[in-house]
Amino acid sequence: MVAKQGWRILQDPNSLTGQVLKARYFKCSDFWNANLGSNPSFLWRCLLWGRQVLKNGARWRIGRGDMVQVYKSNWIPRLNTFKPFSIPSFPEDAKVVELIDARNQWKADFILEYFNKEDAAAIMRTPLPRSPKMDEVCWHFDKKGMYTVKSGYKIALRLKYPDIPSTSEDCSCYWKAIWRLELPEKTKIFLWRAAQNMLPTVENLWKKKVTASPLCQICRRSVEIVSHALIECKAAGKIWKQSILTDKGIEVYKGQDMLEVWFQMSKRLCKADLELLGATWWITWNTRNRLLFKGEKINSNVSAAKAQAIVKAYRRVKHVGSSQAANREDKKHHQWTPPLARSFKINVDAATNVEAKTVGLGAIIRDDKGRVVAAAVKPSRLSWDVQFAEAEAVELGLQVAKEAQLTSIIIETDYQEVAGLVNHKKGSKTEI
Numbered sequence: 311m312v313a314k315q316g317w318r319i320l321q322d323p324n325s326l327t328g329q330v331l332k333a334r335y336f337k338c339s340d341f342w343n344a345n346l347g348s349n350p351s352f353l354w355r356c357l358l359w360g361r362q363v364l365k366n367g368a369r370w371r372i373g374r375g376d377m378v379q380v381y382k383s384n385w386i387p388r389l390n391t392f393k394p395f396s397i398p399s400f401p402e403d404a405k406v407v408e409l410i411d412a413r414n415q416w417k418a419d420f421i422l423e424y425f426n427k428e429d430a431a432a433i434m435r436t437p438l439p440r441s442p443k444m445d446e447v448c449w450h451f452d453k454k455g456m457y458t459v460k461s462g463y464k465i466a467l468r469l470k471y472p473d474i475p476s477t478s479e480d481c482s483c484y485w486k487a488i489w490r491l492e493l494p495e496k497t498k499i500f501l502w503r504a505a506q507n508m509l510p511t512v513e514n515l516w517k518k519k520v521t522a523s524p525l526c527q528i529c530r531r532s533v534e535i536v537s538h539a540l541i542e543c544k545a546a547g548k549i550w551k552q553s554i555l556t557d558k559g560i561e562v563y564k565g566q567d568m569l570e571v572w573f574q575m576s577k578r579l580c581k582a583d584l585e586l587l588g589a590t591w592w593i594t595w596n597t598r599n600r601l602l603f604k605g606e607k608i609n610s611n612v613s614a615a616k617a618q619a620i621v622k623a624y625r626r627v628k629h630v631g632s633s634q635a636a637n638r639e640d641k642k643h644h645q646w647t648p649p650l651a652r653s654f655k656i657n658v659d660a661a662t663n664v665e666a667k668t669v670g671l672g673a674i675i676r677d678d679k680g681r682v683v684a685a686a687v688k689p690s691r692l693s694w695d696v697q698f699a700e701a702e703a704v705e706l707g708l709q710v711a712k713e714a715q716l717t718s719i720i721i722e723t724d725y726q727e728v729a730g731l732v733n734h735k736k737g738s739k740t741e742i
């Protein structure tokens with residue numbers, strides 16, 4: 311979430327990331343006014359891109375007014391623009407503090423004299439704190455002033471389709487369709503961004519003058535729009551070939567707008583297949599990034615297995631106790647029961663692809679209220695049998711718990727035998 315990351319920098323400029331970026335890209339200025347600079351990192355490129363969204367929804371909440379510029383900063387709380395319309399009638403870099411009197415009230419006469427009626431009314435409606443405090447950046451579209459991904463996307467949507475009112479049924483319909491999928495939240499946000507052409511593809515970066523060419527940096531054959539990265543590029547094709555959705559005819563959508571592709575696919579596929587499609591695209595995008603930025607080779611088998619593991623692991627978590635029709639035995643396996651108070655439960659699973667000899671390991675840790683504390687997915691080679699993979703998944707779960715420094719834990723797996731071996735710490739003679 312690039313806009314969210316940008317938001318964090320605005321909120322906490324002294325954070326490590328904030329300071330590193332400041333030292334490198336905006337030594338003498340601030341995040342709002344920073345330029346791309348020479349040899350920018352990928353993160354920085356993305357942040358500047360997310361800043362567009364922030365610029366349309368973030369504004370200053372006036373405290374003392376000494377950090378906010380009257381004409382250049384976003385600060386007037388109203389919908390169409392946060393800046394004054396009035397033609398500047400005093401120095402352009404004047405600060406808002408000059409409009410506030412010693413009693414911490416707006417200088418009404420002064421404001422009426424120097425601003426047009428509309429601006430003056432809006433300025434004087436702007437709340438001032440009872441006692442002077444620091445100016446703060448807030449998110450206009452949230453009551454508490456905090457940036458939310460959802461409202462960020464409403465803004466993003468408005469930027470892309472300025473004619474569609476943000477409350478339009480059409481938009482919320484797309485949003486809801488994606489939101490209904492049983493996939494991890496970050497995967498759904500990814501899909502939403504993909505459908506809105508909001509991924510930092512080479513084409514998008516090129517449009518923002520971040521890269522010199524819009525060509526895909528993997529195949530260099532065509533412009534990297536979202537559907538190229540997720541469907542058309544050879545990297546995506548390799549993964550798609552290994553997917554169990556491979557015969558669903560995605561190829562016809564090469565070169566199309568992702569919103570259209572998503573719309574068409576959601577008419578053709580059942581919900582379960584759509585979920586796998588979403589997970590596959592997400593993994594494809596991540597695989598592309600790892601190839602481009604870390605030079606990691608593509609292992610299409612592993613990628614396809616990972617996508618399956620995501621769907622399977624999530625479904626297991628979600629479907630806990632929901633199916634009354636399931637028989638008792640099935641229920642015993644699928645009904646998730648919370649651990650004791652103040653302890654954590656790890657559920658692990660392995661999705662195997664015997665043909666491709668790969669396996670996707672998944673682990674999810676929840677607390678006694680069922681809230682997800684940590685989760686991880688990891689690809690692996692399939693050894694001689696499925697049981698070994700399940701054991702590897704247990705190992706992954708324990709690793710995650712260790713990293714999260716959780717002590718009081720219960721681990722749950724499909725295989726009683728594996729659980730037995732984990733509990734029985736010594737004296738095991740199996741490979742596991």
Ligand SMILES: [Zn+2]
Binds near residue numbers: 527
């Ligand atoms: Zn390509």
